[in-house]
Amino acid sequence: MRENNLRIGIDLGGTKIEALLTDSAGNEIRRARVKTPPNSYSNILESIADLLSDLSVPPDLPVGIGMPGSVSPLTGHIRNANTTSLNGRPFQADLEKNLGRPVRLANDANCFTLSESKDGAAKNFSLVFGIILGTGVGGGISVNSNLIEGVNAISGEWGHNRMPNLTSRDSERKCYCGRTNCVETWLSGPGLSRTYETISKKKLPAEDIVKFFYKGDERAVEAVSRYFDQLADALSGVINILDPDVIVIGGGLSNIDEIYNEIPGRLERLIFSDYFETKILKAEHGDSSGVRGASWLW
Ligand SMILES: [Zn+2]
Structure with a gap:
């Protein structure tokens, strides 16, 4: 062809x-x-x-x-x-x-998932869950570098699952899709901004919150810590169903390097297993x- x-x-x-x-x-x-x-x-x-x-x-x-x-x-x-x-x-x-x-x-x-599966961070793995944490939250699934589409063509769309384990401190968030408390409303860049705003009463873009996090700012550390907890909560449901060999993360928030240290330990406690081998990797090809x-x- x-x-x-x-x-x-x-x-x-x-x-x-x-x-x-x-x-x-x-x-x-x-x-x-x-x-x-x-x-x-x-x-x-x-x-x-x-x-x-x-x-x-x-x-x-x-x-x-x-x-x-x-x-x-x-x-x-x-x-x-x-x-x-x-x-x-x-x-x-x-x-x-x-x-x-x-x-x-x-x-x-x-496309992100296919790229990382073919010759990126996930090239040596069979079952791949690729996720984007950026302006929105998306996902894709591939097996041996072949995308899984699904009968409704929505495979991997975890961004519009409902965020689990919300508490009374978490007020309801409306998603553009018409649902409420979609994972995207918590784990996208704008989602992190809203979490920071509830803690600090100030509006900041996600990239500034991440900068303050690295400087040790207490409120930014609290917002990012909640973000890590919620990322693990949302991914644990995916792992219990799909059990991928690897989760590859792209999008602007994938540049928070602590994700790759902080999330595996949280996931180990959350998933339905006495054993946790899933690799959590940063995308190799970036943008x-x-x-x-x-x-x-x-
Ligand atoms: Zn939604």
Whole structure:
């Protein structure tokens, strides 16, 4: 299917669209990025065509695209995307018409998981749960570097499970999906900000809270400590069901290095086992995992 042993992946994010051309082994050849056009579906289609043209992608090379949300198996249209101009659109059909080449779409957390499974932190493991802790919370599952989609195409979407073990100090949080107390409302960057705000009565972005945490600020330490407890609580349910060999973590909050020391001990106490071998690893390809995973879709 691939011409000249090349692969092309595109990562469609809320702020930027990035394209990566690699050889068949995943080695980078060329890369380009543009800002995501706000509120315009047709401009997004046009930007993707421009990126392929900028990278001189051979005309018949199929393209993999990672994006927020997913394709509804019922309608073939996009749903659940926080880049809302995509929702309700027949994105794949429109892209194939516009680009004149075959297109595969996948959720961005699934692309992340595929990338880390193929040649990243999880490359030596079979059953992989990949998670993104960033503006949102996503997840994907792969077995021997093959993504598991699921009959409803929602495999790995732990971010919209309900956060377990909330206490009376934790007031209810509404999620954009219409539910309350989704894991995402606690474990995303904005979720950490809200936790910090309840402790300190001050609003700070997550990255500043993490900086204060490293300086030993008492309130930031308390917020991040609650974050670790909740991350372990939420992951323990996933481990009891899936029991993955490895959990790979990406997204902005994956850069809190204490996660990898603090979470295993908590999980060991929470899961239904007398033995805990699950590896908790930081993503190897960082911000590039989305676009790399998209290139592996063919
Ligand atoms: Zn939700």
